[in-house]
Amino acid sequence: MLRRMLQSVRPCRPRFYSQYITNDQPRHYVNPHDPPRILITGPYIFADILDFKGLQQIVVTHRIDWLIHFSALLSAIGEQNVPLAIRVNIEGVHNVIELAKQYRLKVFIPSTIGSFGPESPRNPTPNVTIQRPKTIYGVSKVHAELLGEYYFHRYGLDFRCLRFPGVISSDPPGGGTTDYAVAIFHDILRSGKFECYLRPDTRLPMMYIKDCLRALWEYMETPAAKLKRRVYNVTAMSFTPEELVAAIAKHVPEVKVTYRPDSRQLIADTWPQVFDDSAAREDWQWKHKYDIDMLVTAMIRDVGRQLEQQNSL
Numbered sequence: 001m002l003r004r005m006l007q008s009v010r011p012c013r014p015r016f017y018s019q020y021i022t023n024d025q026p027r028h029y030v031n032p033h034d035p036p037r038i039l040i041t042g043p044y045i046f047a048d049i050l051d052f053k054g055l056q057q058i059v060v061t062h063r064i065d066w067l068i069h070f071s072a073l074l075s076a077i078g079e080q081n082v083p084l085a086i087r088v089n090i091e092g093v094h095n096v097i098e099l100a101k102q103y104r105l106k107v108f109i110p111s112t113i114g115s116f117g118p119e120s121p122r123n124p125t126p127n128v129t130i131q132r133p134k135t136i137y138g139v140s141k142v143h144a145e146l147l148g149e150y151y152f153h154r155y156g157l158d159f160r161c162l163r164f165p166g167v168i169s170s171d172p173p174g175g176g177t178t179d180y181a182v183a184i185f186h187d188i189l190r191s192g193k194f195e196c197y198l199r200p201d202t203r204l205p206m207m208y209i210k211d212c213l214r215a216l217w218e219y220m221e222t223p224a225a226k227l228k229r230r231v232y233n234v235t236a237m238s239f240t241p242e243e244l245v246a247a248i249a250k251h252v253p254e255v256k257v258t259y260r261p262d263s264r265q266l267i268a269d270t271w272p273q274v275f276d277d278s279a280a281r282e283d284w285q286w287k288h289k290y291d292i293d294m295l296v297t298a299m300i301r302d303v304g305r306q307l308e309q310q311n312s313l
């Protein structure tokens with residue numbers, strides 16, 4: 001989901017020097033007006049994150065400067081196939097980090113509210129606190145955070161990581177626990193009904209996709225000297241399913257929602273309810289734009305357009 005949306009965003013010209021990769025030589029700074037070439041992991045160039053040589057070839061052929069590593073199995077789907085989640089989320093990160101070190105790429109790996117667990121303070125959850133996640137997804141994300149920080153300290157790798165809350169866009173849900181807040185728009189605009197797999201009072205941090213991608217871009221552009229850490233919490237809002245339904249009902253008054261909690265409830269119950277992102281707001285002036293009402297308006301517009309297009313085919 002994030003990869004597809006990032007490709008649809010036209011970033012402004014970066015303000016720092018871009019870097020140039022040659023086959024086996026270290027890169028050097030070149031024309032400051034030449035924007036960086038960015039590899040976003042996923043299927044646009046068909047690439048298996050577990051195929052190190054294939055990735056190496058892409059980096060060299062396309063003279064990549066930044067590597068944005070989105071590939072992962074999300075929380076709910078990861079629990080259904082733990083061995084695959086270990087391979088994609090952990091081995092995949094090994095490949096990405098080693099590649100970034102070899103070719104001196106700036107590397108971004110997203111983490112998540114799911115990197116916290118029941119022993120973490122949940123309201124609010126600070127940037128630095130106990131992290132004992134209970135899903136393989138969360139474990140793999142803590143691994144990525146720590147490995148990235150290690151490579152930064154040991155090899156000077158420009159590793160950057162944001163812990164995102166549930167990200168909401170019109171793309172189909174990717175197998176996460178927060179994805180009810182995506183699915184609800186598709187179901188309600190199609191049928192007026194939605195069955196929610198979380199209890200109505202389950203509070204989770206959330207963010208609209210445009211804020212998410214802007215956070216990523218602004219963070220990547222921040223000069224290293226301004227960063228006091230390599231891993232930052234970011235968020236925009238927190239809401240429960242019943243609060244989201246109330247906001248949607250302002251647009252679709254006849255909405256019908258039933259609740260049937262399943263195993264995803266157990267995951268949500270261990271995650272932050274309110275995320276403290278004050279470090280990001282202080283160090284690189286992170287500021288969200290979308291609150292719950294703006295998010296709902298944008299989603300009804302985006303998903304509505306998508307359904308219209310599908311119906312006209």
Ligand SMILES: NC(=O)C1=CN([C@@H]2O[C@H](COP(=O)(O)OP(=O)(O)OC[C@H]3O[C@@H](n4cnc5c(N)ncnc54)[C@H](O)[C@@H]3O)[C@@H](O)[C@H]2O)C=CC1
Pocket residue numbers: 001002003041042043047048049050069070071072073074088110111112113163164165166167168173174175176178
């Ligand atoms: N969507 C959300 O709410 C949040 C997402 N994130 C992180 O953002 C990243 C992207 O998440 P989404 O786009 O929502 O997930 P998604 O499930 O929509 O996308 C994951 C992508 O990984 C790809 N992938 C799986 N195995 C692969 C392999 N072997 N090689 C190459 N690609 C492979 C899939 O094809 C898919 O396109 C993930 O790392 C996720 O942990 C973090 C916090 C919140």
Ligand SMILES: CC(=O)[C@H](N)C(=O)O
Pocket residue numbers: 074075076111112113114137164165166167175176177178179
């Ligand atoms: C918050 C996430 O990381 C993701 N959406 C999930 O629910 O697994």
